[in-house]
Amino acid sequence: MRGRFPTRNSRYLAWIRAQPCVVCGTRKGIEASHTGPHGLGQKSPDTSAVPLCAMHHRTGNDSYHRLGPRKFAERHNLDIPEIVRRLNSKPIVKIESGTFVGYLEDQPYFLGHVEFGLARAVRQMMALCQEDRLSLGLETRRQAPDSAGRANSVEKAS
Secondary structure, three states: OOOOOOOOOHHHHHHHHOOOOOOOOOOOOEEEEEOOOOOOOOOOOHHHEEEEEHHHHHHOOOOHHHHOHHHHHHHOOEOHHHHHHHHOOOOEEEEEOOEEEEEEOOEEEEEEEHHHOHHHHHHHHHHHHHHHHHOHHHHOEOOOOOHHHOOOOOOEOO
């Protein structure tokens, strides 16, 4: 055996396939496209996968497999490492002064008072994460505005 094998995570790949395509936003025919470094005949770690529809992953003239990583990112104006980083970011929920505060990308969000319960705060945090990931294709395009203007139904903590 030479070197280490890449990390495999079937649950993570299933989750990636439930996200919209980062290029066109469609939710149909989503595939987990491995984008990280890999050896000859070997896939990169599953944590490097991004959601792409079949056309943008394999079959289209401007697909990842036809153009290769660099040209694909340039053609679609995508920052693939940033997309992978955001897909792998983990939200945090803390109790601060009697309130639940969620952190996503180091941005704090007020999730409610502790009297309303942890389950409600977790649901709100999950909704924030979903909203954040739905906007991946738009927000991670090169030279795009930063994510500070993210709209959400949960108040940002100050």
